[in-house]
Amino acid sequence: MSASAPISIVTGSSRGIGRAIAEELARAGHQLVLVARDAAALARVADDLTGRGAAVLAFAADLREEPAAADVVAATERRFGAPTVVVNNAGTAPADKVENTTTSTLRETFDLHVAAPLAFARAVVPAMKQQRHGCLLHLASTAGLRGYPFTSAYTAAKHGMVGLARALHAELGQAGIDVYALCPGFVDSDITRAAAAAIAARGKSTAEAAFARMAAQNRIGRMHSPAEVAAAVTRLLRDRPRGCVYDLDQATPGFVD
Ligand SMILES: NC(=O)c1ccc[n+]([C@@H]2O[C@H](COP(=O)([O-])OP(=O)(O)OC[C@H]3O[C@@H](n4cnc5c(N)ncnc54)[C@H](OP(=O)(O)O)[C@@H]3O)[C@@H](O)[C@H]2O)c1
Incomplete structure (x- = not known):
């Protein structure tokens, strides 16, 4: 593994889209830190990728808990060095009518989709600023761009995730840090x-x-397929195009801001 290989944290990488992203980034030579709650599922993915020659650290954590993101970053620094990429992909999608959507569901959804990406940014941005290099990618959704029924907590949180990406993009672009919100439709x-x-x-x-x-x-x-979303993530991380909010659910996908 070359010393300049990207050091990439991928949250929610035990299955689904996050796993597909981890597989793509492993093929592209990234050193990987995988995060999810289920340690056994995460270990299976880590073993699989390690068996294919990737450098992988698995870190089981509940990202709704405040110290988790900082703990992941500290473990990454110990194993590989300062992270150069964070893919904030971990997510759950509570679905119910508004009468059944509690404040605690809303708060938990924001904790995972908005507060955890902010906590990652706080932890990694100082080193990225020093290196004048880095990338934060939010796996958002078209639910961050428009409204869907029976998903008030999720749609509000995904709008928050997109808004956070826009704010970080505006604040950190001059420091050489790229920030993207990738928005697929249903996957x-x-x-x-x-x-x-x-x-x-x-x-x-x-x-x-x-x-x-x-x-x-x-x-x-x-x-969409998870592989298609992972390919879009890999393209953004490789090519670093100018822009922030990328709508994948279009005949010709592209930036919407
Ligand atoms: N599927 C879609 O239609 C779709 C569309 C647009 C956007 N997205 C977004 O894409 C992302 C991935 O979705 P997916 O469809 O791949 O979901 P998935 O198959 O259910 O995978 C979710 C991942 O997130 C992890 N996770 C969930 N809660 C967590 C927590 N509190 N702390 C740490 N890790 C946690 C899960 O592992 P553990 O359960 O072990 O923690 C799992 O690895 C989400 O942000 C989702 O909102 C999905």
Whole structure:
């Protein structure tokens, strides 16, 4: 592994989009720090990537807890050095009608999608400023750009995640730090499969029909795949184009600001 290989933290990398991102970045030669709550699932991904020759540290943490991001960064520094990339991908997508959406659900969703990315930025920006180099990427969503029903906590948090990216982009661009919010529509992962199953369990429709309705809400008219999202992440990290909020759910994906 070359000394100048990127040192990249990927949160939520035990499955779904985060795992696909970790696999892509491993192929691109990044040194990787994987984060999720389930230590056993994370260890399986780490073993797989290590077996393919990647340098990987697995760190189990609940990113809703305040010290977690700082702990991840400290462990990264001990193992590899100062992180040069943080991909804030960890997420959950609570779905319910507004009457059932509690303040504690809203707070927990903001803790994960907004407070954790801010805590990562606080911890990594001083070294990135010194090196005049670094990248913060928020795995946001088209739910950060427009409204969807039955997702008030999630949609509000994803708007917060996009807003945080815009503020960091405005503040840190002059310091050589790129900040992106990548916005896919619905992606074929555990989150969408679980949402379709929950709709089916309420007897409203079959899971297959619910899944197809979600796919039809995407402007591209189909689900994104995790690999497609991971490829977009890898392109942004490699090419560092000018811009901040990148809408993937378009026939021609691109920056919207
Ligand atoms: N799927 C979609 O349709 C879609 C669309 C647009 C954007 N996104 C965004 O893409 C990201 C990844 O979604 P996905 O579909 O890949 O979901 P997923 O398959 O459910 O994976 C979520 C990942 O986040 C981790 N995670 C969840 N809560 C955590 C916490 N409190 N602390 C640390 N890690 C946590 C999970 O591991 P543990 O459970 O072990 O912690 C898992 O690794 C999310 O931010 C989501 O909002 C998804």
